[in-house]
Each structure stands twice: as C-alpha cells, then as structure tokens.
Amino acid sequence: MTSGPADPDDELVRRAGQGDAAAVQALVARKLRRVLALAERMLGDPSEAEDVAQETFFRVWRNAARWRPGVARFDTWLHRVTLNLCYDRLRRRRERPVAEPPETPDPGPAPDRGLLAADVGVRVRAALQALPPRQREAIVLCHYQELGNIEAADVMGVSVEALESLLSRGRRALKSALADLAGPD
Amino acid sequence: MSEERFLTLAAAYGADLARWPAGERAAAQAFVAANPQIVEACLTAERLLDAALERYGARDATSLLRTRIIAAAPRERATGARWRWLTGAGLGLGLAASCAAGVAAGYTLGHPAVARLMEPPAADAGQLGAVGDPGGDAAAS
Numbered sequence: 001m002t003s004g005p006a007d008p009d010d011e012l013v014r015r016a017g018q019g020d021a022a023a024v025q026a027l028v029a030r031k032l033r034r035v036l037a038l039a040e041r042m043l044g045d046p047s048e049a050e051d052v053a054q055e056t057f058f059r060v061w062r063n064a065a066r067w068r069p070g071v072a073r074f075d076t077w078l079h080r081v082t083l084n085l086c087y088d089r090l091r092r093r094r095e096r097p098v099a100e101p102p103e104t105p106d107p108g109p110a111p112d113r114g115l116l117a118a119d120v121g122v123r124v125r126a127a128l129q130a131l132p133p134r135q136r137e138a139i140v141l142c143h144y145q146e147l148g149n150i151e152a153a154d155v156m157g158v159s160v161e162a163l164e165s166l167l168s169r170g171r172r173a174l175k176s177a178l179a180d181l182a183g184p185d
Numbered sequence: 186m187s188e189e190r191f192l193t194l195a196a197a198y199g200a201d202l203a204r205w206p207a208g209e210r211a212a213a214q215a216f217v218a219a220n221p222q223i224v225e226a227c228l229t230a231e232r233l234l235d236a237a238l239e240r241y242g243a244r245d246a247t248s249l250l251r252t253r254i255i256a257a258a259p260r261e262r263a264t265g266a267r268w269r270w271l272t273g274a275g276l277g278l279g280l281a282a283s284c285a286a287g288v289a290a291g292y293t294l295g296h297p298a299v300a301r302l303m304e305p306p307a308a309d310a311g312q313l314g315a316v317g318d319p320g321g322d323a324a325a326s
Binding site: 033 | 193194196197198199204206207230231233234235237238240241242243244245246247250251253254255257258259260261
C-alpha cells in the first residue's frame, strides 16, 4: 500500500472502468499527451509512439474496472506500462535486421545558418536517442515528465542513488553531444 | 550541504532548484546564498543544457488517435441496461397485477352472494343443497 495523499486519478479510473463516458474523456484529456510525450522521447519515432500510446490506453481500459485504489498511484502504473511497451519496441528493433539505416539527423550545427528552435529540438532528440536507454529513461522521467526523484526511481525499479547516477551520466553525455549549444562541460 | 553534494545534485537534476529533491532544496538554497561563485560556475552549463532540452517539445495527440482510444473504452453494457429495465418493468407489472388481483378479490369477496358462499357450511343437508343450487335461496325461503 502507498501512503500519503489520495491519488487524484483513482476516482476517474474507477468511473472509466464502469463505462462512464465523461470519465473516459476526462482521463484521455488528462493523460494522453503525457503518455505520448513519454513514448515519443523514449522511441524517437512519432508513429511508434502513437502505437504505444494507443496500446497503453487499451491496457488502461482492460484494467480500469479492477483498479484497486491505494495499491499504486495510477500515474506511476501508467508510466510503467508505457515504458514496458517502449522497451518491447526497442528490443524488437535490436533483433530486427536493419534493411536501411533509420533516418537520423545530422548532429552537427547547420554550417550556413544559425540554429533555429526546431533545429535544436531535432538535435536534442538525436542526442537523447544516442543515450543508453536507462539514462534516457531517467532524464525523460525527471526532466520531461517531471516526476519526483522517489517516484522516478520507483517507476524504474532502482534506488534514488542509482537514479541520480543515471541522470548525471546522461546529462554529461548530452552536454558533450550538444557542446555547441550547452557550452563547455 | 557540502559542495560535493551540491555538485552531485546539479549534475543530476540541472540548474533549476525546483527540480531538485524536495528534502534538499532548503539546504541547496542556503548553499547558493553562501557560495555564489561556486554556484554560478557550476550551474551555467547545466542551465544551458536545460534550455536546450526544453526545445524538444511534445506534440499534441492527433484527433484520430484520440478517437481510436476513446472508441475502445469500456461502455455501460447495453444488454445489461436492457435487462435492468426489463427487470424493473417486470417487477412493476407484477406489483400492479398483484394490486389489481387484491382489489378484485376484495370486491368479489365483499359481494353478498359470495359472502354467503364463504359462510361456514351448514350442518343440515337443506342448507348444503341451497349452497349447491344457485336457485336454492328462493326455494328455501
């Protein structure tokens, strides 16, 4: 059992599990963007991220009627489900022979123009994808999903110290890859 | 907070103290106030990385994805609702029928002819004959 404040999602999940259309809409409005962002930053592929988001919600619908408040926070469970689906896809990528290399943007700055915001986003995406998955996961959970350190460590199944180590190594690698943006390490 | 711990936290969580572990923020603030030069040197690179990370924004879900997800959500089962309605209607009809039967029975039993029929059987054969014969009443009198 978890202690602390009541889970703000419990009631919505319970009602969604009973087929309450308004609760279903509200849960999707509250969580879909978050799930999609997590999957996209883990996979670096918008199309695969959509598939993962859809499958995540299918699992939510299958389990909502049996959701037991107080056992786990719904948001934590949702992150775990999404990440498991992402890791399934990353595993399949490794096992699948690559016919042609995936499209990866040139990590260097454009030679003839200043970096636009979109260019920076593309370079950050490439740098994130180049990280080992656990370092990427730690950064995505803490920086982008804004989970607290205890919750992020819980989602990842590691200690807070291990989480901090993954974060430090990940950020160091990002600073190196984006040195022209982030300045000297 | 020691300098070593401050540097460890900055390397892990970045320049924004709001992202640091809640239990260490106050000590970190105190360290910042007491050591501005160390802090500035340490946090500049982290701040630049944080700013770069923010440029990788999240997309909104397409309406098609949203529609597919909502279409797969659980619904109140129509058959269940119909059964519930039928059960309720059946119960209501049953109660109404019982009431009607009760009223009819009350009315019928209250009728003098029936009341007489309901009287305890008479000991003599003549009264029994009167009971068995609808015209016996007049014959007996």
